[in-house]
Amino acid sequence: xxxxxxxxxxxxxxxxxxxxxxxxxxxxxxxxxxxxxxxxxxxxxxxxxxxxxxxxxxxxxxxxxxxxxxxxxxxxxxxxxxxxxxxxxxxxxxxxxxxxxxxxxxxxxxxxxxxxxxxxxxxxxxxxxxxxxxxxxxxxxxxxxxxxxxxxx
Amino acid sequence: xxxxxxxxxxxxxxxxxxxxxxxxxxxxxxxxxxxxxxxxxxxxxxxxxxxxxxxxxxxxxxxxxxxxxxxxxxxxxxxxxxxxxxxxxxxxxxxxxxxxxxxxxxxxxxxxxxxxxxxxxxxxxxxxxxxxxxxxxxxxxxxxxxxxxxxxx
Amino acid sequence: xxxxxxxxxxxxxxxxxxxxxxxxxxxxxxxxxxxxxxxxxxxxxxxxxxxxxxxxxxxxxxxxxxxxxxxxxxxxxxxxxxxxxxxxxxxxxxxxxxxxxxxxxxxxxxxxxxxxxxxxxxxxxxxxxxxxxxxxxxxxxxxxxxxxxxxxx
Ligand SMILES: [Ca+2]
Ligand SMILES: [Ca+2]
Ligand SMILES: [Ca+2]
Numbered sequence: 260x261x262x263x264x265x266x267x268x269x270x271x272x273x274x275x276x277x278x279x280x281x282x283x284x285x286x287x288x289x290x291x292x293x294x295x296x297x298x299x300x301x302x303x304x305x306x307x308x309x310x311x312x313x314x315x316x317x318x319x320x321x322x323x324x325x326x327x328x329x330x331x332x333x334x335x336x337x338x339x340x341x342x343x344x345x346x347x348x349x350x351x352x353x354x355x356x357x358x359x360x361x362x363x364x365x366x367x368x369x370x371x372x373x374x375x376x377x378x379x380x381x382x383x384x385x386x387x388x389x390x391x392x393x394x395x396x397x398x399x400x401x402x403x404x405x406x407x408x409x410x411x412x
Numbered sequence: 413x414x415x416x417x418x419x420x421x422x423x424x425x426x427x428x429x430x431x432x433x434x435x436x437x438x439x440x441x442x443x444x445x446x447x448x449x450x451x452x453x454x455x456x457x458x459x460x461x462x463x464x465x466x467x468x469x470x471x472x473x474x475x476x477x478x479x480x481x482x483x484x485x486x487x488x489x490x491x492x493x494x495x496x497x498x499x500x501x502x503x504x505x506x507x508x509x510x511x512x513x514x515x516x517x518x519x520x521x522x523x524x525x526x527x528x529x530x531x532x533x534x535x536x537x538x539x540x541x542x543x544x545x546x547x548x549x550x551x552x553x554x555x556x557x558x559x560x561x562x563x564x565x
Numbered sequence: 566x567x568x569x570x571x572x573x574x575x576x577x578x579x580x581x582x583x584x585x586x587x588x589x590x591x592x593x594x595x596x597x598x599x600x601x602x603x604x605x606x607x608x609x610x611x612x613x614x615x616x617x618x619x620x621x622x623x624x625x626x627x628x629x630x631x632x633x634x635x636x637x638x639x640x641x642x643x644x645x646x647x648x649x650x651x652x653x654x655x656x657x658x659x660x661x662x663x664x665x666x667x668x669x670x671x672x673x674x675x676x677x678x679x680x681x682x683x684x685x686x687x688x689x690x691x692x693x694x695x696x697x698x699x700x701x702x703x704x705x706x707x708x709x710x711x712x713x714x715x716x717x718x
Contacts, residue, residue: 260413260566266573267419279560281477283522285503303502304477304522324587324610326710328481328634330519332506349609350591351702353638355667361508363517364669366636369589369610369708383702396504396536402522404479404559406710407585416572432713434630436675438656456655457630457675481634483672485659514661516670549657549689555675557632557712 280321281404282310286393289334293386296379297340299401301393310403316379319372323408328367329380329401336390338364339383345376351383356390369406378403433474434557435463439546442487446539449496449532452554454546463556469532472525476561481520482533482554489543491517492536498529504536509543522559531556586627587710588616592699595640599692602685603646605707607699616709622685625678629714634673635686635707642696644670645689651682657689662696675712684709 284299291297296315310317319325331338333354341348354364372378380401382389393399438454449468463470472478484491486507494501507517525531533554535542546552591607602621616623625631637644639660647654660670678684686707688695699705 261568262414263416263569264571265416265419266571268574277563279477281522281559304524306477306524324585324612324710326708328520330505350704350706352636352669353667353703354669355665357510357663357666359508360510360513360515360666361506362515362666362668363505363507363519365518365520365671366669366704366706367589367634367671367708368706369587369710371610371612397506398503398519400503400519400521402479402520404477404522406587410583413566413569415569418573419571430716432630434675434712436673457677459630459677481673483658510663512661513663513666513668514659515668516658516660516672518671518673550659551656551672553656553672553674555632555673557630557675 278321278323278405278408280307280309282317283402284310284312284400286391286399289392289394290389291382291391293382293384293389296343296381297391316377317403319374319376321405321408322372322374324369324371324406325403326367326369326406327378327403328365330363330365331399332392332397333362333364333390334392337388338390339388340380341383342366342368343379343381344370431474431476431558431561433460433462435470436555437463437465437553439544439552442545442547443542444535444544446535446537446542449534450493450544469530470556472527472529474558474561475525475527477522477524477559478556479520479522479559480531480556481518483516483518484552485545485550486515486517486543487545490541491543492541493533494536495519495521496532496534497523584627584711584714586613586615588623589708590616590618590706592697592705595698595700596695597688597697599688599690599695602649602687603697622683623709625680625682627711627714628678628680630675630677630712631709632673632675632712633684633709634671636669636671637705638698638703639668639670639696640698643694644696645694646686647689648672648674649685649687650676
């Protein structure tokens with residue numbers, strides 16, 4: 260008999276267009292308290308709501324490789340922050356302040372996260388280093404985005 | 413009869429491979445004038461020409477979520493810049509200068525842009541804060557890229 | 566006889582999800598020597614091993630457009646670094662130090678790279694500018710990632 264008809268066309272390749280997780284937020288007042296995540300409540304972008312402005316924590320919903328960056332205005336006091344990954348401080352940014360010499364401090368990192376992990380910024384130690392400043396014409400910001408989602412297998 | 417031949421390979425996944433919009437540029441001389449976009453004319457990357465070095469403005473051609481970052485050398489005068497989104501200053505970076513203590517200031521943000529929106533950097537106010545420095549061995553830069561194009565539906 | 570059964574389904578289309586190249590690393594001791602790449606050996610992410618911590622160089626394996634960023638703690642001495650692209654210094658970041666005013670300096674850039682090109686950070690000149698600091702609670706970091714792989718044609 261005749262050969263059968265050709266097989267079905269393969270599936271469309273998986274698209275990265277459907278994996279979005281990103282946030283970009285700013286501080287609205289100065290001197291964030293120590294011993295808790297810094298709460299950034301000026302929202303530049305938070306479409307997926309993976310950053311929780313009530314807790315200051317980003318929650319990883321889509322496992323994959325993420326980029327995080329922050330830029331802090333250093334004014335009136337020294338600044339030292341830690342980037343926390345699920346309860347552990349993994350990166351530290353320090354900048355000393357001197358009178359009439361307001362500064363900027365920044366950091367960035369790439370991390371591979373599992374679903375459920377949390378990332379946040381926190382003042383280092385007991386509060387001596389919380390000179391992070393913001394007002395309506397001065398920003399201190401925190402941003403993160405999913406760069407590479409893990410492969411669907 | 414015999415089984416039919418295998419089906420055709422599936423279409424390429426809708427891929428973000430085809431959506432490119434990015435630029436990375438540097439200043440070539442110091443003290444950019446106020447009241448207009450800062451013009452960065454040292455080109456590290458501008459393949460799609462969405463950054464116009466004659467105006468200093470990035471034009472959003474592909475709607476989607478973009479990341480912008482800048483790094484400014486603070487020398488001889490204070491620096492304050494605003495990131496403008498289509499005529500409105502939405503983010504501010506300030507750094508004070510003191511003699512023999514040249515500094516670096518930086519900022520970054522994620523924004524969802526519609527086609528036609530423009531992004532640029534501009535000195536804040538009337539010129540007192542334009543101490544942004546660059547020469548052939550000192551850079552001040554501005555970079556942006558499309559992270560997530562909006563879904564084709 | 567009857568026609569054969571249908572052929573097998575085609576292969577899945579190509580996806581951008583398979584093109585990954587990224588690293589994020591930190592310094593573990595201060596005062597990197599001049600005249601050679603700075604070796605960052607605290608590994609935040611280096612899954613594809615395209616950053617070689619024994620040489621301090623990132624090797625481009627997948628041609629495309631890459632983003633690089635770095636954040637340096639400036640302490641006890643001035644800091645000046647160059648970003649090298651295959652032997653040529655293409656970008657410069659400078660920050661002066663003054664007593665009791667530890668600073669942060671940072672830079673970022675987008676570059677289109679061919680396979681085989683190398684990127685690294687190096688202290689500028691003969692060593693006067695190597696005040697880059699790090700210890701177990703102070704970081705200086707270097708990060709890079711593939712943003713847009715070149716089109717497969
Ligand atoms: Ca300063
Ligand atoms: Ca300085
Ligand atoms: Ca300082």
